[in-house]
Amino acid sequence: MALSHVRLTRKEFISASLAFVATATLAACSGADTNVATSDVATSTDDSSSSTPSGDVYSSGVHHATIDVASFGTISVALNATAAPITVSNFAGLVNKGFYDGLTFHRVISGFMIQGGDPKGDGTGGSDATIKGEFSENGVNNPISHVRGVISMARSNGYDSASSQFFIMQKTNTSLDGQYAAFGNVSDGMSVVDAICASVPVEDSNGTVAPENQPVISSIVMVD
Numbered sequence: 001m002a003l004s005h006v007r008l009t010r011k012e013f014i015s016a017s018l019a020f021v022a023t024a025t026l027a028a029c030s031g032a033d034t035n036v037a038t039s040d041v042a043t044s045t046d047d048s049s050s051s052t053p054s055g056d057v058y059s060s061g062v063h064h065a066t067i068d069v070a071s072f073g074t075i076s077v078a079l080n081a082t083a084a085p086i087t088v089s090n091f092a093g094l095v096n097k098g099f100y101d102g103l104t105f106h107r108v109i110s111g112f113m114i115q116g117g118d119p120k121g122d123g124t125g126g127s128d129a130t131i132k133g134e135f136s137e138n139g140v141n142n143p144i145s146h147v148r149g150v151i152s153m154a155r156s157n158g159y160d161s162a163s164s165q166f167f168i169m170q171k172t173n174t175s176l177d178g179q180y181a182a183f184g185n186v187s188d189g190m191s192v193v194d195a196i197c198a199s200v201p202v203e204d205s206n207g208t209v210a211p212e213n214q215p216v217i218s219s220i221v222m223v224d
Contacts, residue, residue, distance in 0.1 A: 056089050058079075058081055058085075058088050058089045058092040058093070058222075059081055059085040059086075059088070059089050060081050060082060060085060061081055061082060062078055062079065062080055062081065062082070063078075063079045063081060063088060063092060063222065063223075063224055064076065064077065064078055064079065064187070064222075064223040064224050065077050065079060065091075065092070065095060065220055065221060065222050065223060066220070066221050066223060067100075067189075067217060067220045068217070068218040068219050068220070068221075069105070069192055069196070069215050069216065069217060069218065070215065070216040070217075070218045071215070071216075072192045072195055072196060072215055073189060073191070073192040073195075074188075074189050074192065075168070075186055075188075075189035075190075075192050075193065076186065076187045076188040076189050077151050077184050077185065077186055077187060078184050078185055078187045079091065079092070079151075079183055079184035080144060080183060080184050080185075081183075083134075083142050083143055083144050083182075083183065084134040084142055084144070084181055084182070084183035084184075085134075086131050086132050086134055087131065087134050087153055087162070087181045087183040088183050088184070090129075090131045090162075091166070091183065092222050094127055094164055095220045095221065095222050096222055098219075099119075099127060099164065100116075100117055100164070100217050100219070100220040101217065101218065101219045101220065102216065102217065102218075103116060103117055103118065103119060103121070103216075103217050104116055104118075104121050104209075104211075104214035104215060104216050104217060105196060105200075105209065105214060105215045105217070106118055106121050106122060106123055106208070106209055106214050107123060107167075107206070107207040107208060107209060108196055108197055108200045108202055108207050108209055109170075109197075109202075109206075109207035110170065110197040110198065111170065111171050111197070112169075112170060112171060112173065112207070113167045113168060113169050113170055113171075114167065114168050114170065114193055114196050114197060114215075115154055115165060115166070115167040115168075115207075116165070116166065116167075116215075116217060117154075117164045117165040117166045117217075118164070118165050119164070121211055121214060122211075123165070123208075125164075125165075126163030126164045126165060127163050127164040129163065130158075130160060130161050130162060130163045131153075131160065131162050131163070132159075132160050133153070133155060133159040133160050133161070133162055133180075133181050134181040134183070135159075135177075135178050135179055135180055135181050135182075136177075136178040137159065137178050137179055138159040138160070140181075142178075142181060142182060144182035144183065144184075144185075145172075145174055145177050145182070146169055146172065146173050146174055146175075146176040146177055146180070146182055147169065147172040147174070147185075148169055148170065148171055148172050148190070149168070149169060149185045149186040149190055149193075150168070150169045150182050150184070150185050150186075151166055151167070151168050151169075151182070151183060151184045151185065151186065152166065152167055152168075152169070152176070152180045152181060152182040152183065153165070153166055153167075153180060153181040153182075153183065154166060154167055154180075155180065155181075162181060168186060168193055170193050170194065170197050196215050200213055200214075200215060201213055
């Protein structure tokens with residue numbers, strides 16, 4: 001099925017934009033036009049993982065990674081596997097395979113978020129598998145709130161449709177809490193996120209970035 005980037009629908013985006021007068025809004029795509037943070041990841045849900053492999057070092061505790069963005073700098077993130085073990089394990093596994101190296105941030109909404117991790121670069125791609133959504137509407141207690149600097153997974157309408165696309169909140173939007181799997185926060189480098197939001201041109205109100213303007217993820221590395 002088509003996963004939708006962390007993508008807000010037109011109605012949700014308008015509501016979020018109005019809400020931004022008092023508080024910032026958010027969106028991350030994953031594949032088809034779906035809820036708040038959705039992504040256009042065209043992946044199958046048949047391989048959805050609802051547990052972490054036995055002995056996976058990334059399934060508990062706090063781990064750290066660096067996201068190097070060409071021409072912008074480095075974003076350091078702390079990943080909370082205690083809150084979202086499946087999500088952190090999936091992300092770290094893709095990182096260690098070099099999956100994200102050379103991919104881009106294909107969606108940027110200033111005052112909301114930046115979204116990347118799609119191998120197709122257009123919101124319709126993902127990895128070979130999808131994972132269980134670790135958030136309350138899907139029966140999982142996840143205490144991480146979508147505040148500025150939080151990293152979370154994009155998905156489509158399906159609760160277990162997240163794959164590889166992720167988004168980083170530029171501004172707080174707690175309306176996403178309970179609906180998307182937040183799994184960590186930026187520990188250093190929010191200036192990079194702000195710079196991307198301020199300088200990258202977009203094609204429409206949904207934050208679509210033309211291929212030639214998409215910030216390139218040079219590499220993501222797990223530190224521990």
